[in-house]
Amino acid sequence: MANYLFQHLDELEKFKNDLQTVLITDIDGTLSKIAPTPDKAVVDPDMRDELVKIREKYKLVAVLSGRSAANARELVGVEGILYIGNHGLEFLKNGDSYLDPEVEQYLSQVKEAAHTIKQHPSCPVEGVLWEDKGVCYSIHYRLCPRPEEAHEKILKILEDLDCAKSLKVTEGRKIIEIRPPVGFDKGQIMEKLVDENNLEKIIYLGDDITDADAFSKLRELSNKGKIEGRGVLVISDEIPQGLKDAVDFYVHSVDDVLKFFKWINSP
Structure with missing residues (x-):
């Protein structure tokens, strides 16, 4: 303890x-x-x-x-x-x-996944912040009116997204991140x-x-x-x-x- x-x-x-x-x-x-x-x-x-x-x-x-x-x-x-x-x-x-050096081959795939989520009809819009960090892509939902609902919707879209299946999805404090599956x-x-x-x-x-x-x-x-x-x-x-x-x-x-x-x- x-x-x-x-x-x-x-x-x-x-x-x-x-x-x-x-x-x-x-x-x-x-x-x-x-x-x-x-x-x-x-x-x-x-x-x-x-x-x-x-x-x-x-x-x-x-x-x-x-x-x-x-x-x-x-x-x-x-x-x-x-x-x-x-x-x-x-x-x-x-x-x-x-x-x-292993990262570069996944950069376009990370951006494609982020763009697809952003355009998805069930993706929450209000309060969501999209952050392109070059190597990774972060989705911030801290400012959403219903953060936990937004969190679940974004994860569900990612789960069903073919272009994201080979990528790494992690979470932090009111953030979901899409990363290359290396590093x-x-x-x-x-x-x-x-x-x-x-x-x-x-x-x-x-x-x-x-x-x-x-x-x-x-x-x-x-x-x-x-x-x-x-x-x-x-x-x-x-x-x-x-x-x-x-x-x-x-x-x-x-x-x-x-x-x-x-x-x-x-x-």
Whole structure:
């Protein structure tokens, strides 16, 4: 069972001021408060300043997001950190962009599926936001008058759509996403980062069911003695209870995340 982080900071003292410590974090709901639409999200200057300090003080800072890598960098606005976008299908490092080579063959199919859903007569229209992220396509239904009804209708259309059957369909906080059936989940990305960078100590922060794979992998690698890792979940009423059981600690808000960053940056 997860504990409230600020009642157990002593358990993270081993990470504080250790140059080998690595911070990996999601963006929306973790570094920025959940916004009505993706373009309204904001990373506050105080959060950005603390991330700069963490980057300067510790081994690695990585941002792991469902946003495109370029959009993640634009939103966070901190140079010198690793941006992993579209759930691992692309990443930016030192100004260079990398795309999973298997992805390109599915790009037209992803767009075709999104276009077909959008034109479907039973697809909800009011409040639905369609987001083309280049590699993936996101359907946001947070602003729908009846979000759960919209959610079920969109999934039903996808289920019956031939051009979507070979694609990957995932869900997050009031979002359905169409992806190529290749690439990595956040847990596989976590392990890849560990192996390629000889990581030893990791703190991972997230807020969504898309972070579940990362939390699970972190615990698995820790239990095997491969790394020392701790997962921190930003809780909300939009995530399943089981996700809280998969982490070591929880916090209540993005403001708590900022408070933690200030703590880990302090002497």
